Amino acid sequence: MVKAEDINRIALNVGFHACGVSRAERLDYLESVYFNWLDNQYHATMGYMEQNIDLRLDPAKLVPGAKSVISVLLSYNTGDVPVNTQSPRIARYACRVDYHSLMKKMLWEMLSRMRKSYGEIKGRAFVDSAPVMEREWAVRAGLGWIGKNSNLINKELGSYVFIGELIVDIDIEPSNYREGNRCGTCTRCMDSCPSKAIVAPGTVDARKCISYVTIESKQMLSDSEIDSLNGWCFGCDICQEVCPWNRKANVVDGANQGVNVFRDKSNVSLATLGEDEFNVQFGSTPLSRAGYEKIKRAIQLMEGKNKK
Numbered sequence: 001m002v003k004a005e006d007i008n009r010i011a012l013n014v015g016f017h018a019c020g021v022s023r024a025e026r027l028d029y030l031e032s033v034y035f036n037w038l039d040n041q042y043h044a045t046m047g048y049m050e051q052n053i054d055l056r057l058d059p060a061k062l063v064p065g066a067k068s069v070i071s072v073l074l075s076y077n078t079g080d081v082p083v084n085t086q087s088p089r090i091a092r093y094a095c096r097v098d099y100h101s102l103m104k105k106m107l108w109e110m111l112s113r114m115r116k117s118y119g120e121i122k123g124r125a126f127v128d129s130a131p132v133m134e135r136e137w138a139v140r141a142g143l144g145w146i147g148k149n150s151n152l153i154n155k156e157l158g159s160y161v162f163i164g165e166l167i168v169d170i171d172i173e174p175s176n177y178r179e180g181n182r183c184g185t186c187t188r189c190m191d192s193c194p195s196k197a198i199v200a201p202g203t204v205d206a207r208k209c210i211s212y213v214t215i216e217s218k219q220m221l222s223d224s225e226i227d228s229l230n231g232w233c234f235g236c237d238i239c240q241e242v243c244p245w246n247r248k249a250n251v252v253d254g255a256n257q258g259v260n261v262f263r264d265k266s267n268v269s270l271a272t273l274g275e276d277e278f279n280v281q282f283g284s285t286p287l288s289r290a291g292y293e294k295i296k297r298a299i300q301l302m303e304g305k306n307k308k
Contacts, residue, residue, distance in 0.1 A: 002118060004173040010117075011072050014110045015256045016164075017157055018073040020141025020175040024059040024066035024167060027133060031057055037203070044206040046216055052131040059167045062132070063124050068172040069165055071134070071141040072110075073152075074103055077160040077246070078254035088302045090262070091211065091235025092160065094286040097258040103127040103164045106256075111166055123168035134163040142175040145182060148201040149189035149239035155182065158249030159240050182245070189239035194230040198239065210236035214298060215290050226301045233298035234290055261285055270299065 004021045011019035034053065043049040059066045076093050093099070107125035115121050126132045135152045139145060144154040151159040183201075190198045197208035206212040210232050213225065221229075230238070240246055254260075261282060273281070275292045282288065287295060 002170060002172045004175055006117075007070060007114070007172055010110055010113050011070070014106050014113070015074070016072040016106065016110075017075045017161070017250075017252060018143055018154060020071050020138070020143045021172045022069050022071070022137060022140035022174050024063075024069050026058040026060070027136060028057070030133065030136060040205075041207070042199075042203065042205045044212055044216070045218070046206065046212075056131040056133055059132075062126075062130065063122065063167040063169060065122065065169040066167050067169055068174070069137050069141070069167050070110075070172070071138040071143055072103075072107070072164045072166075073138070073143055073154060073157060073161040074099065074106070074164070074257075075157045075161050075250070075252045076254065076257065077158060077249050077251055078257070078260070079251040080254075080260045088233035088299045089231050089237075090233060090287070091237050093162070094234055095260045095262050096254070097284050098286050098288070099162045099257070100127050100129055102257060103162055107164050107166055111168070114168075118170060121168050121170050123166050126165045126167065128163070132165055132167075134165060137165055138163050140178070142177040142179055145179050146202050147189065147243065147245075148183050148187065149193075149198055149243070150202050150204045151240065153182070153243070153245050154249075155179065155245065156250050158246035159243060160246060160249065186244065188242040188244070192238055192242045194238065195228055210238075214294075215286075220294060221298050221301060223301060226298070229298070229302075231302065233295055233302065234287055270295070 007021060008019040037043065038050060055061045059069055104125050104127050107127070111121065111123050111125065128134065135146060138152050144152045147153040147159060152161065152163060153159045154161060195208045195210055197204050199205045210229055214229065214232060214234050278292045
């Protein structure tokens with residue numbers, strides 16, 4: 001059996017900030033919880049969440065013969081948040097190159113190094129783009145706990161982390177440590193959410209969540225919705241900003257994540273860009289998911305409110 005510490009060493013050498021391993025078992029205990037979440041319509045219009053549920057629960061459906069799930073974390077707590085912290089605001093994860101392609105490349109490099117050491121390995125890399133219960137696998141791998149804001153919290157990195165997985169068909173010694181929930185009686189995230197989207201500890205109603213409204217929802221923002229966004233035009237970090245674990249989290253240099261595209265650009269200039277220039281400057285960032293028209297409309301509506 002391959003030692004977990006050897007896999008962890010490979011992950012850190014590739015550039016990840018944390019790594020853990022768990023056995024590739026079906027997550028039967030989550031089935032009723034997940035269906036209850038769907039029944040309450042907490043997924044809003046994200047219909048894809050209703051699909052491939054069996055794949056979400058069983059890693060062997062994604063990788064036949066799967067024996068191990070390797071979870072990795074990449075922190076984006078780089079210390080250089082957007083210069084303009086006034087309205088309109090952009091979630092800090094969106095200030096660099098889109099993490100999906102970056103982490104996929106890193107995961108494939110990790111798998112390549114594993115194959116050099118351990119021979120032929122069948123496996124797949126996943127980064128928030130397939131039906132994988134990534135936060136649960138990270139918890140099982142000892143990488144943290146699920147906070148009341150529903151984010152994974154790592155005691156050293158906080159919650160400003162991207163999660164990725166390698167599901168492989170070799171036996172790897174599972175991490176022998178499971179982090180207990182350390183939120184205690186703290187409810188700062190729940191109390192601070194301006195739209196009250198955190199309806200219960202660890203449960204978010206996407207219909208109320210600012211991140212969903214500004215990113216995932218396909219509808220254009222209306223005048224009446226702008227006030228509820230609390231100054232955010234793409235995503236929202238409030239429930240993370242108030243978290244005590246993020247205030248003491250390690251700061252990373254983020255050199256492998258590209259430059260902060262907002263270091264020398266204000267959000268005001270973003271509102272004046274034409275679509276072609278927007279795509280050139282921000283097409284490789286997560287902002288492209290919401291698109292030019294939606295972001296520009298949000299900023300223009302906010303600026304109109306601010307001038308009144």
